[in-house]
Amino acid sequence: MAALAIAAYQFLPDEMWWLTGWQVGIGWAGVAALLVGAHRLPRPERLPWWLFAAGVFSNSTGIAVASVSEAWYGLVDLPTPADPFFLGLYPACAAALAVLIRRRDPRSDWPALVDAATITTGFGLLAWVYVIAPVNLGDPMDRLAHATEVAYPIGDLLLIAMTSRLLRSGGSRGAPFWWITGSLTAFLVGDCAWVVLDNLGVTGEVLELPWVQRGLESVFLVAFVLFGVACLHRGAREVAAPADARPAGLGIGLLALLAGASLIAPAVLAAQTASGEVADGWSIAACSAVLFLLVVARMALLIRHVERQARQVRELARSDELTGLPNRRAWNDELPRALERARRNSEPVAVAILDLDHFKRYNDTFGHPAGDQLLKAASAAWHATLRDVDVIARFGGEEFVVLLPAAGVGDARRAMARALAATPLGQTFSAGLAVWDGVETSDELLKRADAALYEAKAAGRNRVEVAGQASRLAA
Known part of the structure; x- marks a missing residue:
């Protein structure tokens, strides 16, 4: 329906009130769609849609105010x-x-912020060189007019910054997200077209062509409608849903955009030099x-992220x-070190192998x-019975x-007895215990503990058996 209304706009009579009423009607229809869609959502989720509705209402109402101001006054x-109404959109x-x-990314996302700042800075230079700087803000006769003219590109830069940051946010990327992005892009494209025509000095000449003027105005009508389409979509609620933590990424599209923004400054310099x-x-x-x-900051953040990932992988x-x-x-790294410490300190060290029964x-x-769940609960229960200096590891399957x-x-037996008593869900384990003889290798020590484990199983399970050749060591 909205598409038909925008298409029909191209064929309306060339009469100001027809055109104004049609544009305002489409704008207010977009506002109505936003309010209806927001009403369907839970109350805490309505705020961003109400704000979009306020911006669209202000901007579309500005069309009527501009026509009345020109025709009557x-x-x-x-x-x-009309300018306060138009500017109210931003x-x-x-x-x-x-x-x-904020709702999509509750936590700070510095890489996304740096990316948005890079894009905005690049386009900000274009706005400064070709729109803001040429305006003589020091002329007291036209100061308010010049300030109003400058406010539009500043508003566009604000939307570029926020849209860039939204695109770098986490959360759902469903249809409503892209409708919102499309609407904001349409506003920016329309504003940029006006700026380009104005800088070429052909605004009036070009806009005298009805198909050009209506085509450009249709860009803003599309922007009005897309907000409403996004809010009425069944996935509108997901737009503000919090996102899970996700790694910072640099896709090809984002890299191209960042590269383009970074090259704006040398491109402007080359153009002025030429x-x-x-x-x-x-x-x-x-x-x-x-x-x-900003590029250095982004590289530092990326390197820090890679280092953090490397630590996590390790x-x-x-x-x-x-x-x-x-x-x-x-475990294979820790056991030889533990035996070497025991050798230096002339201390005993014991090793046990546990196997859940049945x-x-x-x-x-x-x-x-x-x-x-049993493995998780049992390992946590056993760990709680051990000392801080003790180490328990999963060796494979149900074996620890x-x-x-x-x-x-003696100490090792008592530690294993406490662990056996703590086994959850009415389960038991069999264990083989070996105390280092001060000479054998870690593999030999484990082999003796494993042999004792098999003795425990053969003896009926639910018990701890001590390996031979360890009885000569004092408790």
Whole structure:
């Protein structure tokens, strides 16, 4: 329906009130769609849509105010009574975007912020050189008019910054997200077209062509409609849904945009050099310096992220995914070090291998998820009974190993008895215990503990057996 209304706009009579009424009607229809869609959402989720509705209402109402001001009062020079309405779009939409960004990314996302700043700085130089700087704000006769003229590109830069940050946010990327992005892009495209025509000095000439003027005005009508389409979509609620933590990424599209923004300063310098006069050297230099610092900051954040990921990979490589305990690799690194410390300090050290009794039968009876829960609960319960200096690791399957520094046979037996009593869900384990003889290798020590484990199983399970050749060591 909205598409038909926009298409029909191209064929309306060339009469101001027809055109004005049609534009305002489409704008207010977009506002109505936003209010209806927001009413369907839970009350806490309505705020950004209300803000979008306020911006669209202000901007579309400005069309009517501009027509009345021109037709009845002859007010066409800046500032007109319509300018506050047109400018009202920017703070309202920026506030709505700020709410969405905050809800989608509750935590600070510095890489996204730096990316948005880089894009905005690059386009900000274009706005300064071709729109803001040429305006003589020092002329007291036209100061308010010039300030009004400057307010539009500043508002566009605000939308560019917020839209860039929204695109770098986490959360759902469903249809409503892209409708919002499309609407904001349409506003920016329309404003940029006006700026380009104005800088070429052909605004009046070009806009005298009805198809050009109506085509350009249709861009803003599309922007009005897309907000309403986004809010009425069934996925509108997901737009403000918090996102899970996700790694900072640099896709090809984002890299291209960042590269393009970073090249704006040298491109402007090249253009002015080719024209024979570098009129904005200081502005270009300042923009280049800011862009350089932003690129350095982005590289630092990226390097820090890579280092953090590398640490996480190393930690994951040494920990068991299910129980969170050290894994076999970590155990194989720790045991030789523990034996060397025991050698230097002339202290005993004990090793135990634990195996949950009848674990396969438990899995077959209750299912593998229940088996995983048993492994997690048992390992946590056993860990709680050990000393801070003791180490428990998952050796594989339902088998665990325990390192007991400075523990003789008696201390090690008591530690294993406490762990056996703490086994949850009415389950038991069999364990083989070996105390280092001061000479054997770590593999030999584990082999003795493993032999004792098999003795425990053969003796009926639910017990701790001490390996031979360890009885000569004092408790």
